[in-house]
Amino acid sequence: MINEISKIKERLDKLESVVFSKKENSLHSFSQSTNIDFSLNERAFIKRYSSNLGNGQEFTTLIVAYLSEGKEATQISSQEIKKVWERCSGLIGIPFQSIFTTRAKGNGWINPLEKRGFYELGNSWLQILDSNE
Known part of the structure; x- marks a missing residue:
C-alpha cells in the first residue's frame, strides 16, 4: 500500500x-x-507569415505579434495596429475594421487591457500560424 x-x-x-x-x-x-523572425521590417514580416491567413482577425493578431515581438505582456494600441495595417494594406488586401480586434479577442489570440483600445497577445496566438507551415 x-x-x-x-x-x-x-x-x-x-x-x-x-x-x-x-x-x-x-x-x-x-x-x-x-x-519566427521578429527582426524583419513590418512589410517583410507580414509577407512572410501571412501567406495562409484568411481573415482580418488573423492579420490583426499577426500585427500585434509583430509589434510586441511575440511577447504576451506588451501593450499595443489599436492606433498602432491601424498604422501598420495601412502601411501594409497592399499585402493584406482588405481595409482595417475595428471588428477584427473583437473577433481576435473572441478566439483568444489577443487580450484586451483595462485601458480602452489597448491589447496584448493571448497565449494561443500561434494558432494563426498553424496552417502557415
Whole structure:
C-alpha cells in the first residue's frame, strides 16, 4: 500500500510539472520550430507569415505579434495596429475594421487591457500560424 502511494505521488508530481510548465514549453518549442523572425521590417514580416491567413482577425493578431515581438505582456494600441495595417494594406488586401480586434479577442489570440483600445497577445496566438507551415 505504501509503495502504491509513493508511485501515485511520483506520477502526480510528474503530471504537475508538465501541466504547470506546459504553456512556456509549448510556446518556446513552437517558436523554435517556426523560427519566427521578429527582426524583419513590418512589410517583410507580414509577407512572410501571412501567406495562409484568411481573415482580418488573423492579420490583426499577426500585427500585434509583430509589434510586441511575440511577447504576451506588451501593450499595443489599436492606433498602432491601424498604422501598420495601412502601411501594409497592399499585402493584406482588405481595409482595417475595428471588428477584427473583437473577433481576435473572441478566439483568444489577443487580450484586451483595462485601458480602452489597448491589447496584448493571448497565449494561443500561434494558432494563426498553424496552417502557415
